[in-house]
Amino acid sequence: MTMSDAEKGGFISKVIGPKRRWRQYKARVRQLPPNYRTAVEAIERYLMHFVPTDDDNAASMFEDLADLFEQAAADGTSIREIVGNDPGEFAEVFVQNYSEGGYVPTRARKRLTDAISRAEEEKPR
Amino acid sequence: MGKQATEMLKGTLEGIVLAILSGRPAYGYEITTWLRDQGFSDIAEGTVYALLVRLEHRGFVDVEKVPSEKGPPRKVYSLNAQGQEYLEEFWRTWSFLTERLEQLREGGR
Secondary structure (H helix, E strand, O other): OOHHHHHHHHHHHHHHHHHHHHHHHHHHHHHOOHHHHHHHHHHHHHHHHHOOOOHHHHHHHHHHHHHHHHHHHHHOOOHHHHHOOOHHHHHHHHHHOOOOOOOHHHHHHHHHHHHHHHHHHOOOO | OOHHHHHHHHHHHHHHHHHHHHHOOEEHHHHHHHHHHOOOOOOOHHHHHHHHHHHHHOOOEEEEEEOOOOOOOEEEEEEOHHHHHHHHHHHHHHHHHHHHHHHHHOOOO
């Protein structure tokens, strides 16, 4: 493999890889029983608020979500037993696992941390 | 289970799950069932699952995909050396906390 092939491969897998993984994820969700599918799509919409900038991280997040619901559907676990009494809280615990370096809340947190450090260094009047 | 118990459980759930896994490998649903049997009735399977994913990302557990009779393969989690180390730290922290809280309850310093 030549140098440019390697670069091209890397580029293509970066752009196409996550898209293919996304399509595969969507196909898995379509196979779920209708009410599980409805639940996954609702969680998916919620997770979208955490605007991913790292496609690989986002792809593995949705793949893990599909894993959870496929297994739960096979075990006959009810939707309420999966997400608990507070679905928003479940989704937030879930998203935290993938937020390293990519998601807006991480960047917002860094901005806050940096601003406080600067404020601390400022001379008192 | 009351709201207060749920809140307190949150901070210790990681240690609890590692402690369960130190006995034997398990998959997510088994852990949730065990917790429910122990009286933690509010615990959601998704919460345990998300926690297991986090433990995996942090390198505390090893994961093996085991075929199941029905449905997709199950992810079976087992504690590794790094997880064992973290669990020991958890128990030290736990002892410290319970000791101090017990002192507080007895009104001592």
